[in-house]
Amino acid sequence: MKKSITTLDLNLLLCLQLLMQERSVTKAAKRMNVTPSSVSKSLAKLRAWFDDPLFVNSPLGLSPTPLMVSMEQNLAEWMQMSNQLLDKPLHETPRGLKFELAAESPLMMIMLNALSTRNGSTNDTRRRPSNYVTGITIP
The missing domain is CATH 1.10.10.10 (Winged helix-like DNA-binding domain superfamily/Winged helix DNA-binding domain)
Structure with missing residues (x-):
C-alpha cells in the first residue's frame, strides 16, 4: 500500500x-x-x-x-x-512596519540593539522596519 x-x-x-x-x-x-x-x-x-x-x-x-x-x-x-x-527571498516587509521593544536589564538592551542593527541591515529602505528600543525599570 x-x-x-x-x-x-x-x-x-x-x-x-x-x-x-x-x-x-x-x-x-x-x-x-x-x-x-x-x-x-x-x-x-x-x-x-x-x-x-x-x-x-x-x-x-x-x-x-x-x-x-x-x-x-x-x-x-x-x-x-x-x-x-x-533560500528564496522572503516576502517583502509591509511599509510602515514598526517594532517597539522594551528591556529591563543592560544585557537585554545590548541584545535588542543587536537585533535592531540586524533588522536594519537591508539597503532597501522600503523593506527596512523601523525599530525603537527603550529601557524599562521594574519596581
Missing part, C-alpha cells in the same frame, strides 16, 4: 540524509544538535515507514541496505531542492 507523504515527519528525511553521510548515529546526532537516542528513535520511525532496516551495523559503522542505496541519490536531490526553496 502506498503511503502519503503528509503522514511522514519530513524532519526524518534530514536525519536519514545525515545518517547516510555520516554512517554513525552519534555523528549524525552531533550535526543535528540532538542526542544519539533521538536519532535512534528517528531511525526506528524511518524503518517502520519504509519497512526496511535501512542500515545495519558493521565494523566500519552503519552500512546501508540495498533499499537505502537505491534511495540515496533521490534523497540528496530532494534535500538540495528543499534548500533551494528555503
